[in-house]
Amino acid sequence: MSDKLRLTKTYLARNCVTMVFIFALSVSTLTISSLIIGTLTIGAAHAQNNNDEQVLLTTKQRHVIDSFTTFNGHTLKQVNIGWESYGNLNQDKSNVILITHYFTGNSHAAGKYHPDDKASGYWDSIIGPGKAIDTNTYFVISVDTLANISAHDPNVITTGPASINPDTGKPYGLSFPVVTIRDFVNVQKSVLEELGITKLHAVVGASMGSMQAIEWASAYPEWVDNVISVIGSVHSDAWTTTALEQWAIPIKLDPLWQQGQYAQDAPPIEGLTAALMFITQIALHPDYFNQVGQTLDHQALQHAPLHDILADHNITQWLYTRAKSRASLMDANHLLYLVRACQLFLTGQGASLEAGLAKINANVLLIPADNDLLLMPYHARNAYTQLRTNAATKAASKASAPKIAYASLQGPYGHLNGVLGISQHSTIIADFLQQ
């Protein structure tokens, strides 16, 4: 094991642009409010309303596992994995919240790498000082998955089919073993153990992250006190399995895919782009998508596609261009492996869903999105029913019974309400974590 692990330097820096604006409004509204890691920061009187004035900074860390055995029994040498953290680990290491990321995400859950980064981590609206997942209280940590889709993103550290197999000196390609949600959990566990952590106050994840969160609670119930499953699922039913397969199919059809043996400089970029188009659409909802259409002045009857079967409508071009630009940092085989991990997901990865759910002792808060078209809210409703039943059984036998809660998200984004609209449940999340 390498010595590369160290606690992230996490601190607040001033967002100068915002500060200038606030000063211009009224200097008298400003007050000293935050003291983070010994850095005095000028904030506004109402921290909740002025979080954007503070920039949470983080750094990608590297964790190396010399030998990792996968759920299906293969051994991987030199697994490299990235992770980030926000806030500080307390003395008894009891304030840890693990954030598990979604399919196209990575461990950049909050904050920025540099004050001038354009975007923050995807859940920056709920992770930070004074936010729902309060980094003044909690040490928040997130870990890149195996086979992370953004294999070529310099801010992601992952091991997957695009990685060099140390035994051959060549990329694994499809010789990389199938990996599962449990493997992602076990990699996270390795990171935590290196930090001396043996207990998680909570695991919180959206979508594929929700699978990891629930898997944590089932596989290692003694570790996990609380789970928040956002836009989630506790297993891949028949519908979900084939819906996920739709993302794999265009990659396998791309002639450049070459059964996964493509050259680094000639990847199946069109197949990967198509997969990303599909993912983007199903993760949204017509309510939002048609707003985009309006901004593009979408018309069904357009000149170019009316006269040329190969011409596209402008909304198709918009979706394609957006997907293509994202594809350049991603890897097609990695996408196939993530699809497979999700398809194989069964809470507890054992004999049955019932057995897997029965192992969970954690409190669970389920946060589906009412108009989710990817993991529809029936997933959360069914999980809620089963977990409540299990909790009632435990209460009847006088074992401590976990609390099972449910709060659905509204908004135009469909599945992505779990990312873009999550802050509407900031109070519910904060209260759940403080129980």
Added chain:
Amino acid sequence: MSDKLRLTKTYLARNCVTMVFIFALSVSTLTISSLIIGTLTIGAAHAQNNNDEQVLLTTKQRHVIDSFTTFNGHTLKQVNIGWESYGNLNQDKSNVILITHYFTGNSHAAGKYHPDDKASGYWDSIIGPGKAIDTNTYFVISVDTLANISAHDPNVITTGPASINPDTGKPYGLSFPVVTIRDFVNVQKSVLEELGITKLHAVVGASMGSMQAIEWASAYPEWVDNVISVIGSVHSDAWTTTALEQWAIPIKLDPLWQQGQYAQDAPPIEGLTAALMFITQIALHPDYFNQVGQTLDHQALQHAPLHDILADHNITQWLYTRAKSRASLMDANHLLYLVRACQLFLTGQGASLEAGLAKINANVLLIPADNDLLLMPYHARNAYTQLRTNAATKAASKASAPKIAYASLQGPYGHLNGVLGISQHSTIIADFLQQ
């Protein structure tokens, strides 16, 4: 114009298997109930409950248009189109109901070609003697679209990219002009005019058929008294346009597609199969799909896909096998042209949706499916609101105001409730047609 047109011989024949069963039960329950085209038929006392005892027979007819000008201004020579009918045209030709078919359908809307056919036309539950669309009263006719997807089905007659271009002696391929819903309507009009028909009591269609039905009422308002739009849409919004594009993408990725210039014996069958998998899934709903999963004993954690990234779950295999078997009679380029026709659809195909809808004088009954994931019920709700507003405007100006009605379908099939579950609204449909 050829002389190939003649009225279909449509008559009822006895379904011997059913009859044997009924006789075995009790001969005394049988009574003479139906007299159709001079043929005495033994039926049961309650025709509604015993329709399956009678087989409505039909024959595919051929209509030839020597020169057809498409909406976008191209001229096609020798357009061959199939059609079917059920029931009899009355003397003043005032009893015509046109059925417009859906994306993967054709003019086989009801009945059988032979008494021993396994399956009947797709809407056999509502078309036939004594049924909601009563062939004792109405002359029901349906027409294959241009570029019908089942180009190689002996029971379909269509002209599209797979047809031989009479000018070159070779298949059109992508030199076939883009065709639109209006073109489908104009082909149907040609068939009707050859039969001396100048008026439609109703146009009734599901999905892509609903587009044709509503287009009829907007393009030729003097023709159409009533429209029934089932699981329908009055235009392709941004969401629908890119959702449809998902079906085109795998075909274009298939290396055998060759920019549409594939050989007849080497078609892009994998791309076409993928498209059909996507269509099948989005046209269903998890409620039904997961029932199929149960019959297959679907488990997320299966041995083969856990150990081999190229192995599939059995539900994926089920969907693939089903799609592949359908693909053999279909044509990939035809699918692309149908996608495009739907993407371009705007009621009236003019300046705006509002202008197109304002031209409609017909009564309109909208029948969406509440859990439709392909053309979600917001399409019908929005159309209902706009058509009601237009009707109110007409009523205020003392013009005759059409009746606009709405009845939603329930059931596990999602979009396909409009086909598989349509008979739940038999009474509403029958009453609407009799108003």
